[in-house]
Amino acid sequence: MPRSSARQRMPVWAVITVLCLSGTVVSLMQTMVVPLLPDFQRLFGLSAENVSWLVTATLLTSAVATPIVSRLADMFGKRRMMVVCILLMTAGSVVAATGAGFAPLVAGRALQGFSSALIPVGISIMRDELPRDKVNSAVAIMSATLGIGGALGLPLGGWLFEKAGWETIFWLSAVAGLVLLGAVLTVVSESEVKAGGRFDYPGAVLLSVALTALLLAISKGGSWGWGSEPVLLLFVLTAVVLAAWFPYSLKVSQPLVDLRTSGRRPVLLTNIASVMVGFALFANMLLSTQQLQLPAGTGYGFGLSPIAAGVAMIPSGLAMVLFSPVSGALINRFGGKPTLFAGSAVMAAGYVGRVFFTDSLWAVILGATVVSIGSAVAYAAMPNLIMANVPITETASANGLNALLRAIGTSTSSAVVAVVLSSVTVAYGGTQVPALAAFQDVFWNAALASLGSCAVVWFIPRPERVPAEVPGAAQPAVTPAGESAETVVHGCVLTGDEKPIPHAVATVMKTTGEPVDWSRADADGRFSLALPGAGEYLVVASADGWVPRSRVVEFTEADHEERIHLRHRLSLSGWVLRDGESLPGALVALSAGSGEFVASTRTDRSGHYELPLPPPGRYILTAVEAETFHTHSRKVVSGAESAVVNLELVGTALPRG
Structure with missing residues (x-):
């Protein structure tokens, strides 16, 4: 196999810049259209519910594409799958810009959803291609670009719409895609870490159906009604398909998502925390822009235009970038667990402050910025924890699952915000607008989600210390920094x-x-x-x-x-004896302490028996003499090592029949 150190390498800063640029492009794709939804409603003569498909289509595609593309990246090449995603994203931008109607616009937005997979795949490339001491800071910067892209996307979309029309937004996206494609092909090398194997097509179909049903129910529950028949059927479909997907994934040879690895305590708890952090992060963006645009006469709104509200959110996006080096330094110094805990705690503190300080524009901007700082620290730590606890050949798929769960958190946040802001209202100017209590309720929920993340992170085990190297011991081949020979x-x-x-x-x-x-x-x-x-x-x-x-x-x-x-099975073995003599052909049965049958066998000619070692726990071991039906039972405790247990039959035989 050729060694990757033989490849022509670009400077480390160039690789980091290009990969972080992909994160910025992804966040721009997701946010630039959001402030224009009312304008699209007017331009196409559609209802708000129909126009919302411009966001829903991207959400559904990204949810389905992220785990599939990430798994393919682990199997066949990470740069290759980045190129595929960029091409699909660019094609979607062209379709949206040139389409003569709303349907092509939705189709283009759906293709743009493939861009979401660039983030977990790009983070995995960083692990493969960068020097070890640069990985944490690079991942922190890439995580921060999500914030700056989101903050810039809101005012940029509105400004382009006003100056040159909505088509310009998608032409800009297409140009950005082509530039990114050229940069990736020029700067990023294909990783040598490829697992190969067979792709899990049935698992991909089952998971895609489940995710589509779940996210469609969450995103449309507010407009269709949470108790409506379509939403309930979608939730039932999600449960049924997942009930089939879980056992299938545990049995299949090479599953799309390795549930055994995902179920390891550090990975599982990190993913649970990711849902909560995603919920809290998105609430910050949604609530801040809406509060800034509410009429100033309400006493808690500021009457800003969508563009001005977007500009006011730029400090929070810049804070994520400015604090990314801090995030990397925290990870390098303390590790991923304390960093994720600290980021979640800062988010909780920021939201508690937002509950009580809403009387000025600067208070809102400062509160949003504090939450963004916590988000930057937390988002930088999650990939570190994931990659430290999964096989190297599964880093992209594991990061893809983590990104998917964060997306579920953000989707849930969007649904909760929509429900609360539409149900807790006050009358203003003849219309109903969200009340201050509605914003405070969501702030408290986001604070609780952040504290919930802290509680979950607390139980993530700390990694064991690595022993110091022994002088003179044999070492694997060493390559210069930045030239991975994996x-x-x-x-x-x-x-x-x-x-x-x-x-x-x-x-x-x-x-x-x-x-x-x-x-x-x-x-x-x-x-x-x-x-x-x-x-x-x-x-x-x-x-x-x-x-x-x-x-x-x-x-x-x-x-x-x-x-x-x-060559050797762990076993529970021994001899069955009577008066010191071995008993061939005796029945030996093992049952659980709770009564369930486990296994049985018969002794050989020497009176010896052997059973597979059962899982750790308490059991009852019983022997029955073949001819006289003498019996004997004793309690045994199974552990992690083979055990020898002899059974001595005593007493009177049971009457036969």
Whole structure:
């Protein structure tokens, strides 16, 4: 396999700039159309509900595309999938700009939704291609570009509409797409970290149906009615499809989303916190612009135009960029967990302040800026936590799932804001406008979501300390900073008779004890590992019910497939005796302490039995003599190691029949 260090490399700053530019383009795509929805309603003669499809179409496409594109990026190349997304995004912009009607406009917006996958894929490229000491700060900057793009998108869209018409917005998007495409092809190298394998088409279809139904119900619940038949049917469809998707993903060889990895405590808790942080982040943007545009006569509004309101939000976007180096420094110094906790806490404090300080324009801008600072810190920490706890060959798909869950949080936030602002109103000028209490209610909800994130993050385990390197110990090949030599090697975990062991775990470490990568084998026992270079590594393989095995392996630069055999099962074994004599043919049955049957066998000619080791817990082990029906039972506690338990039959035989 060719080493990536042999490739022509661009300066680190250039790679960071291009990837961060993609994040800015994504946020611009998502926000520039939002302030123009009332104008599109007038131009096309449509209702507000119909015009909202310009936002809903992008939301649905991004939700479906993000996990699929991210998985394909892990399998076949991250830069390749970035190019595909940029091409689709650019095509969508051209379709929207040239289409003669509302339907092409919606279709173009749907294609623009593919741009959302650029963020998790771009973050994964940063992990693969940048020096280790630059990754955290680069990820922080890319996360911050979401804020600056969102802040600029609101006034920029309104200004372009007023000066040159709505088509200009999409022509600008097309030009930005072409510029970004050229920059990616010129600056970004294709990562050598490719897992390969088979794409999970059934899983992609099931997850796409579930996500479409869920987000459509959330986004349209306010206009269709939360208790309406279509919304309820969509929620039921989501539950039914997910109920089929979960067990399918646990059994399939190479699932679209590895639920076992996603269920690991650090990953699961980070993803739960991401939903809450996404909820709090989006509430800040939605509430601030609406409050700034309310009539000044209400006492809590400021009567700004949509463009002026967008300009007033620029400080909060700039704050995200300015604090991105702080976020990277916090991660480098303290790690992802304390940084995510701190960011969530700052967001909570900002929202509590917004409840009580709403009497001036500067108070609103300052409150929004404080929340944005917390968002910048939190958003920078989440990819760090995800990538630190998933296999290197799954970083894009894991980041894609995290981005998807943040999107679910933002969609839920949008729905909650719409419900509260439309139901808690006051009369002003003959119309109903959102009351101050409505804004305060959402501020409290966002503060609670931020505090909920803090509570979840508290239970994320801290990573173990890495032992210091031993002088003179064998080291893998070292390459200059910024020139990653990562090579993907493949292997399989087998039984002694060459049968695959599904879902076994292979862990690779340097011979000094420093962790390198780990991988969970698919249903065929196959796994992939990303190594920093050729050399000797410690490889440990384990699987439920099997005695683990380890050995030092020398990996070369050429394609390497390592076959690891687990030859011994973990077992519960022993002898069945009567008066010190072994009993061949005796029945041995194992049942759970709660009564459920677990397994049974018969002793061999020497009176020996062996059962697969059950999961940890309390059990009842029973022996029955074949001829006399003498019995004996005893309690046993199963752990993580094989156990030997002998059974001595005593007493009177039970009457037969």
